[in-house]
Amino acid sequence: MSRLIRGGRVVTATDAFDADVLIEGESIAAIGTGLSADEEIDASGCLVLPGLVDNHTHLSMPFGGTWSCDDYDTGTAAAAAGGTTCIVDFIIQYVGGSLKDAREEWHGRADGAAHIDYGFHMAITDAQPNVIAEMGDCVEQGITSFKVFMAYKGALMVDDEQFLAVLEETGKTGGLVMVHCENGDAVVRYQKEAMAAGNTSPKYHAWSRPPEVEGEATGRAIRLAEWTKRPLFVVHVTCEESVNEIRAARDRGLPIFGETCIQYLYLTVDDLDRPDFEGAKYVCSPPLREEKNQAVLYQALRQGALQGISTDHCPFNFKEQKELGLGDFTKIPNGLPAIEHRLTLLYDRSVRAGHMSVVDLVRHGSWGPARIFGLDKKGALAPGFDADVVVFDPDVKHTISASTHVMNVDYDPFEGWEVQGKPRFVLSRGETVYADGKVVSEPGRGRFVKRSIFEPAVAS
Amino acid sequence: MSRLIRGGRVVTATDAFDADVLIEGESIAAIGTGLSADEEIDASGCLVLPGLVDNHTHLSMPFGGTWSCDDYDTGTAAAAAGGTTCIVDFIIQYVGGSLKDAREEWHGRADGAAHIDYGFHMAITDAQPNVIAEMGDCVEQGITSFKVFMAYKGALMVDDEQFLAVLEETGKTGGLVMVHCENGDAVVRYQKEAMAAGNTSPKYHAWSRPPEVEGEATGRAIRLAEWTKRPLFVVHVTCEESVNEIRAARDRGLPIFGETCIQYLYLTVDDLDRPDFEGAKYVCSPPLREEKNQAVLYQALRQGALQGISTDHCPFNFKEQKELGLGDFTKIPNGLPAIEHRLTLLYDRSVRAGHMSVVDLVRHGSWGPARIFGLDKKGALAPGFDADVVVFDPDVKHTISASTHVMNVDYDPFEGWEVQGKPRFVLSRGETVYADGKVVSEPGRGRFVKRSIFEPAVAS
Amino acid sequence: MSRLIRGGRVVTATDAFDADVLIEGESIAAIGTGLSADEEIDASGCLVLPGLVDNHTHLSMPFGGTWSCDDYDTGTAAAAAGGTTCIVDFIIQYVGGSLKDAREEWHGRADGAAHIDYGFHMAITDAQPNVIAEMGDCVEQGITSFKVFMAYKGALMVDDEQFLAVLEETGKTGGLVMVHCENGDAVVRYQKEAMAAGNTSPKYHAWSRPPEVEGEATGRAIRLAEWTKRPLFVVHVTCEESVNEIRAARDRGLPIFGETCIQYLYLTVDDLDRPDFEGAKYVCSPPLREEKNQAVLYQALRQGALQGISTDHCPFNFKEQKELGLGDFTKIPNGLPAIEHRLTLLYDRSVRAGHMSVVDLVRHGSWGPARIFGLDKKGALAPGFDADVVVFDPDVKHTISASTHVMNVDYDPFEGWEVQGKPRFVLSRGETVYADGKVVSEPGRGRFVKRSIFEPAVAS
Amino acid sequence: MSRLIRGGRVVTATDAFDADVLIEGESIAAIGTGLSADEEIDASGCLVLPGLVDNHTHLSMPFGGTWSCDDYDTGTAAAAAGGTTCIVDFIIQYVGGSLKDAREEWHGRADGAAHIDYGFHMAITDAQPNVIAEMGDCVEQGITSFKVFMAYKGALMVDDEQFLAVLEETGKTGGLVMVHCENGDAVVRYQKEAMAAGNTSPKYHAWSRPPEVEGEATGRAIRLAEWTKRPLFVVHVTCEESVNEIRAARDRGLPIFGETCIQYLYLTVDDLDRPDFEGAKYVCSPPLREEKNQAVLYQALRQGALQGISTDHCPFNFKEQKELGLGDFTKIPNGLPAIEHRLTLLYDRSVRAGHMSVVDLVRHGSWGPARIFGLDKKGALAPGFDADVVVFDPDVKHTISASTHVMNVDYDPFEGWEVQGKPRFVLSRGETVYADGKVVSEPGRGRFVKRSIFEPAVAS
């Protein structure tokens, strides 16, 4: 069956123009005018975008004795409702466990549950030689990126010796190393100092993880990548200190890449100081920063120092989950729900506010991540690509609220925000998964995507 | 009439994919599969690219008492033969003359002569208040960029006071300032020193214009732009010294842009030392540099510090023209013929050599310049854009030679180079202008293009 | 005859310790305890310092149709009263004139008039080949430094071609080039803009010479020095923009040196906005800056990026001289009176305020300038050096005022400042020139000092 | 009794001049001419220098199951023979042990044994809270500097959490933190890789500790100091990577200091490749570097980025000690004998070679270290200072050899070097300890020196 998205304004990562999009089966057949199909989708007054890619999500993720509260069904439904048609989620190796076991556990949770296509990164937390030896299998199975943590001392954190081992192995197997950059030693010291001083409330979470601690770790990670002659992707960059390190590395010709997340563009450290423990709703790592960093992040995206905007979606209910940290901020589960709101917020608060164009939105929210993470059929509206398409109505006004959102979490960090712009239809491989304000797909239709290897050019 | 370019691999500034290109009249109607048309063009085995844009050419340009030897007929024919479907050429104000007179003189030479579409930049050489007052007219007439020279003391060079005046005026009229960056004072001093020492041969042209002299002027130009809060485009960047200044400025969030030219990617300062005065064939300003700068330029293109690759095409015959400088290198007319070879050389020596991808070639050779210079219908293969298309056969081997080139000049700086890849067909607004090795269009079919104003975002 | 300065605390450029200073004739014979002499000078409770060196003064200097109002008698008397025992003043070549004529004119004014020893720099304003050819004579006669101006377009300013000629000549003759760094082109443009807008009051003097204009010129001057492989001394550095350039150059191993002046440490741009045209009293070039630059200058002195603190003493009476600029700030003679207050202000406002130690004061105010400017017998309290000594009482409180100062000028920029610390005795080559609040020497006792050549080490 | 050092050329940290030095008892009484005393020391033809200070030595130091083979008797005798009159040696806390126990152990070895004055630094290897609590006692007892190691993983290395604890404590107690900068994690990984590949010879010691590993640690240490607002002293800086970090920090106004050691100025990584395991004689950490770093170190000293030159004297016999690493370079005890040769080598290979002046030698080898490490009576020849004096004959030629050196070690890394310049007499607090080629003092005459606290100014 063919479908024609008619009458919209197509936006790519380089240009915007009026055209229709013809879909045959699961793929795009043509972009143009004068096309016809079995069925038409009305895109008049709408932007027609490639489905967004969210390369940083944590569904059903174990953290500090609890689990993130969106599973692969609810999480991907929320993604689809928000115009995201592909995610790459993190498998987390258990300390002492194998990569194979972790892979199977995560496949067990995701397969048959997702509404949209998904891939996996592999987070390595215990880089013993036998674990390193498993990395090649991951790459073969299309899990072509690995993540390490420089924070969470005593839990997820690897030391520099292990980090080097992971980087070096990708020189043999291929694959991109991703890194969470905070100096975990400093964080632990500052946490102890805060608690010892009786500073137990959520805002001390941010106090114990200042931007310079992120900057140092970013700079160190880049050096380890340089020593091993490997590319590197820095996740969730929040601040000037970290941007400066990435930019300096790229200026030297190093293949260093990075993303920020929407919460760092719209929220600030002041949100952690909300009364009645509500600051806990805004606890994530690295923490939200002072507002001045937002201009730095926009500039980094504009100039090319950062290449993507993801969500780091990792939801925990305020009740019972965030509340684990009452009286001890170090016990608050880290993470925010955000998977559903990326497109709308980028459009309303970034494009309409003049920080970027809608072409930039597609570049940072879809095309860039798709290319860096080897999603060869995603990120573009062009013949032969997967028919992952968002028909986005830029004029509809609505209000964000936990009472209406699709995500399975009891609060919304953007509660009450009045925004403009919303998907009218979302298609995944040609099939409508969201229409008229509702997710209309069944869980399990989404497929695991084997990703190809990204090997960036390096200065000679 | 409709035409279908069938069976090729379409390359855009972001992706490459198999698709056909449907043309209705002068415009692109669709990109896709399953399309049909009145007439078909066979692109099997070929890359299908948006026609290249050359934003830096000098046709029929007066220089040191002589004229560049390609006029708008021969020059644009050569461009078309090489896959370039739009140029932006430089009008040069005469010292003491008006912009209006210059504009009319250049229109007089170009209108009715060109094979492809063309725009104009306005070079201001004598920035008196009454001349500044004419800039608004230029912008209204679609001449939305202005150039100043920091070199050629006593001829084209403006001082910093005049440069500031030009920049400030664009804050009122809109428009992009372009700048030739060499410290003209230092050049004159070094020229005198060389001549005084009896060093009269072509290689002393390069000696008298070392890279640091370009770097200083680049840094100064950027500061003047920063002081006046204006964007700036640095033409013909050749060396690390200059790239470093542009990169540092962009890192600070300044809207500074730049290009290099193909000769700086493939030729070196050693070419000026060829025997029998043949070095004069390689005299251009800034001069060709040491080979190590080529990696720097590639890295700058890759990382985004530079956004385009043009030709600075400015041909002078070896006989009688270049020979004006026998015994005095300062009298050699400055410039190289290159307009015809850009696509083939970029493909053979840059893409095939692994320095960039074919997607990068389109970004730097077509899309980027089109956007920066306000050519809204050029630079992309998408519905509604001008049907400027190159069907490029990547496999055909041939040898560059003055005996076969289309340019009206008696030598070729790339004489004897064996290369692979050549246009099979070139279309300008839907019309074939080059096919089967021949330019098939009539002079005069090319149109003057009014360009829109480019106002880049600036860090807030 | 021998004299013993007894009971004080000797301060050198490295240490402070209790000791007596024995003088035999014009020289220091010993530093120690248990010494005796024909005559004793009581230094109890006092600091005993090497006489200060002021390497930047303008006595009887022609400027804009008038003359600075301290001559070599009054100016050096004021210097002596303030603890300065050697100055280096600027000879200014007249445009079209010879260096020899200028030298003779200045000797004519200074010889027989000065109270303390003095040397000369030669300012070159018209660097024609025959003038360049005179530079060797200057060096032979002990005038081992040359100054050029990058500002004062149409008057003192040289272009880069002339600047390069001066630098290169010192590669043959020896000698240090000094430079006044402001982009004179930009200044003229801004002056015209201000006047055209009716902004005629003194504060627009500063507006027309912003710090970035000084920074650019500083960076450019450094590059010219680098190209010619010569050392360079940047006079009157006022701001972060300029310091950054010097520091970066030194970091690359270049022999670049610089000074600031006391007015930039204590006064600010706000002083130019004083009512009743009093702002004119604070007009000098480069202008006074925003307060934040003071911390930058202190840091530069502390870290070694700057090596001296002078006065740029260039006094003009408020009546009739500064008033020349009523209604047109560009006509206000540029310069401040300061030669008398350096030691007291450095002690009270810098040492007592915690910005530097008294050892630093000696390093920046005496030893450093003495070494850089080849005053081999000045700047240290050690056997064999000239007995130029200040016995400084750090406890006496007094108030600065034009009614009491020695300088021959009708106002004092520090009028009414209550300060602590004042010379008790000042000796020049063993002879008391200031005692008990009075200058006691005769004009003419000061001698012209031939200075040696300073050739700093350069990174290999 | 009084003594007069007659007829020499006195060299200070700022100037050189002809003068005699009068000593009364243990102190300097006067510097000058025309002085007399009970006894005269002939300094004709000689330089008269303040005794050198070596702030980095390891006498009787436990390392990897063995002990450095100079004890406080032989080591300080060798120091005296080489013109060093004060050392500061490292106490090493045992993991699990107290600072008090370590202090007592080291005093037990040093007291009654030394020929010259000595102080102690305290190296903290296990920064538990109870150990941190002991730091105040150290400062009170004149042990005002603390050292941490970022290398030697599993032995001396502290993690960043412990490093921060040490820095923060000095904010309360006063005291300067010193740091050995190498990324211990990377070193261990590279050691394992080398050994796994069968690369067991001494040169792989250097391979496993490349300069970037030192640079990273230096940058990280500086950041930790910055976060805690404390000064920092980087020991044994060897390479450009490390210098760049220190310089950048100082440029930002941070009170970061550093030293290099003579071996890094004169020896290179090629020495580790000597045949017959002789490379082991040159194994120290950080390792000797490529020759190009020597120019960088000289430039850093010249420009002020580094402030001292020490020896890191830590001798191990080739037989039985260095040989522990036969077949496994990781087992070679780290360290070189150098305490005896600093003055002669600095004079012959640095001053005579044109890299520095003899004034610089005094500044880097005596005055600078004395001030930074709070040796208030050392480092200067001035009334009231300790009469620690070297009468240095710059003309005498001799050859360095283990067969003649005073150090108690069976080889000399400078074996066979022909050098010029040697102490004629060395005085410690007025007493001759070395004369006519022989150490003439008794062990035990040297005293423990309580050092004062160094609190450098910080940019405001």
Ligand SMILES: [Zn+2]
């Ligand atoms: Zn993370």
Ligand SMILES: [Zn+2]
């Ligand atoms: Zn995450």
Ligand SMILES: [Zn+2]
């Ligand atoms: Zn040009």
Ligand SMILES: [Zn+2]
């Ligand atoms: Zn050109």
Ligand SMILES: [Zn+2]
């Ligand atoms: Zn000046």
Ligand SMILES: [Zn+2]
């Ligand atoms: Zn001046």
Ligand SMILES: [Zn+2]
């Ligand atoms: Zn060490």
Ligand SMILES: [Zn+2]
């Ligand atoms: Zn050591």
